[in-house]
Amino acid sequence: MSRMRGAGHAVVTRLAKRQESGRVSRLLLLLLLLVATGFCPGTSPAKTGGTTSELLILSSYHAGFAWDDEIKKAVSDVLKPEESGLDLCFEYMDSKRIADPTYVRLLHDLYRHKYEKRPPALILASDNFAFDFLRSYRDELFPKVPVVFCGVNFFQDSMLEGKPLFTGAAEEFNAVGTVDLILKLHPGTRELFVLNDTDLTGSAWANSIRE
Numbered sequence: 001m002s003r004m005r006g007a008g009h010a011v012v013t014r015l016a017k018r019q020e021s022g023r024v025s026r027l028l029l030l031l032l033l034l035v036a037t038g039f040c041p042g043t044s045p046a047k048t049g050g051t052t053s054e055l056l057i058l059s060s061y062h063a064g065f066a067w068d069d070e071i072k073k074a075v076s077d078v079l080k081p082e083e084s085g086l087d088l089c090f091e092y093m094d095s096k097r098i099a100d101p102t103y104v105r106l107l108h109d110l111y112r113h114k115y116e117k118r119p120p121a122l123i124l125a126s127d128n129f130a131f132d133f134l135r136s137y138r139d140e141l142f143p144k145v146p147v148v149f150c151g152v153n154f155f156q157d158s159m160l161e162g163k164p165l166f167t168g169a170a171e172e173f174n175a176v177g178t179v180d181l182i183l184k185l186h187p188g189t190r191e192l193f194v195l196n197d198t199d200l201t202g203s204a205w206a207n208s209i210r211e
Contacts, residue, residue, distance in 0.1 A: 054078070054087040056120035056142075058149075060129035062094045067151065071126050089120065095129040096197070104133065111141050119145055127151040127167070135163060175209045 057075055059068045072090060081088050093107060119142050125131045131149045138147060149168030160166050183189055194209060196202045 053085055054089055054118065054120040056115070057088065057090045057126045058123055058130040059090065059092050060095050060127035060131075062092045063090075063098065065096070068092065068126060071124075071150070076125065093129055093133070099129065107133070108137055108141070111137075115141065119143075121145070123147045124186065125149040128153055131168075135159065135166075138163075138166075140206045175211075179209075 055075075057071065059071065061068045063069070063072075075088060079086055079088065091111070122135065123138075123142060123145055125134050126145055126149075128151075131152045134142075134147050134149075138145065144165070145169070146165040149166065149170075152168065152170045153173065155172075156168030179192065182192065194206070196206055
């Protein structure tokens with residue numbers, strides 16, 4: 001389901017959570033391409049706040065994690081940097097292993113040092129950790145650089161209030177509908193076991209399921 005907000009605000013696409021992460025990744029890339037055409041080669045840096053050729057992909061997790069690997073493959077396959085001249089820069093935030101405030105501050109200082117003199121033309125933020133980081137620090141670290149986000153769970157419109165140049169795709173997880181379907185298919189079910197991560201997203205999903 002897609003919804004368009006008022007002029008000057010973001011277009012946010014809502015996607016049901018799917019197991020086929022590759023298919024979701026490519027759907028997100030269609031959105032990315034629509035936005036990128038306004039900011040990539042041939043665009044003035046004064047309009048975007050960044051260079052004309054560098055795309056920063058800020059991944060919440062790590063190389064080797066299936067979702068982030070799918071994002072990298074989809075970005076590379078569709079944008080074809082060797083043909084388009086785009087410079088794709090992948091940053092892995094490794095939040096499944098560490099995500100405390102000290103670490104977040106170290107990431108902040110690293111990105112400030114690394115990108116202060118060469119801001120990207122566009123940022124793709126994958127999942128909640130990267131999305132929340134940019135909501136907090138985009139204006140300071142990457143002023144006027146547009147952000148396209150994907151894989152964001154529990155999205156609320158209020159998250160983008162006062163955040164211009166943010167757009168993207170939010171994932172919706174229908175816990176009630178999933179449980180109803182399980183009970184319909186297996187009416188004798190008395191216990192339900194949930195296998196989940198202990199990271200920030202996993203904890204949020206657990207709370208949503210309990211509610």
